[in-house]
Amino acid sequence: MKKIALIVGHNEKSKGSYSEYLKISEYDFFKKVLDKLFDKYDEVFNLDDNFIKNIKDHVSLFRVPNTGYSKEMTEVVKELADKKFDIALELHFNATASHNQHGNTVLYWHKSEEGKRLSDLFQDIMTKKTGIRKLDLIQIKSLDQNGAYGIIKSKCPYILLEPFFGDNKTDTDKISVELMAEVLFEFLNTINDVKVPIEQETDLKKENEKLRTALLNAKNIIDGALR
Template identity: 25%
Template sequence: MRKVAIVVGHTKDSKGAYSKWLPCEFEYNIQAAEELKKINPSLYTVYTHDSYLGGYYAMEKRTADTINKDSFDLTLELHYNSASPLAHGTECCYWFASKKGKEYAQKISLEVSKHLDTTNRGTKALYNKNDRGYWFTYLMKAPAVIVEPFFGSNEFDALKFQDPKKYAHVLNEIISTL
């Protein structure tokens, strides 16, 4: 892997999921992204979305336009899930027509779940513009994967991810094998 774009999901004004045990989704993933950049500054470039102004598609389009000016081998958008306290596990999403995206999503989901002892929920192919995350995976030139490593609403999942730096090191280890 030569160059990876890391996109922090959500924005500083709309921070995504919340957890009783961790920083909110945006703040948690900013920390993980910054750690990835520290680990290997020549491999990772970190991006954040500006705002939801104009809606989700408009935000993802602006981000994709910026990222697509450069040449990347992989683009990851970092998130975490939140649902019922019983929901748990790791999953990744990709655009259905991207063979490399599917391959990377499968590997990342499997390896994150192994390294951090979560249930591997596998991958989800995104087929149409109404699927959550579709525009991120569709608009990027490089294979794009949305990483949802745990449920912040599940205490046992969240406690396994208390340290975003540890999570970043796990991601780096996985990416180095892609």
């Protein structure tokens, strides 16, 4: 099972773009999304609350306010390496000065085949579940580009998600915290080939144990790297 880091864009002091339609910043939106995401794991797989919280604490990364973006991101990249994550997802939403753009896109390192594969997969799921259209993917080739630091500096495949424009009603009418959590839930399970139990087709207990074992293995590897 891939160890996937979920990095909330921006931080508690610099919260990123604010959506007048959703009445929330990027940072606060994705903090709520992560809460709903792990509630979804609890709901679908019927896992123990403490177990879910423990996993959430291990895979959720936050930029700790420092003297600037580069220093904050240096610590994030170090944590990715120390905990031996296989994949990193940085979570944002988009905005423009003209407020006339809408759609979803992903930023990835232009030479990363895995980054491209994950980006395409995310867009497929995002559009299927929300109806928010696909825009061209954004290839990162230089540190001068916005959002490039983690993508270039990390050792694992790292993609930056821009699932919608928070300043455009076309997109915000199609999204919510709950729906964004559902998109990530399907995306993560697809990456790791975890089947969501269907009562008529699947033994729930068997799938629970499969997921529990995989998550524990990921947690133990991260814990071992920190010792």
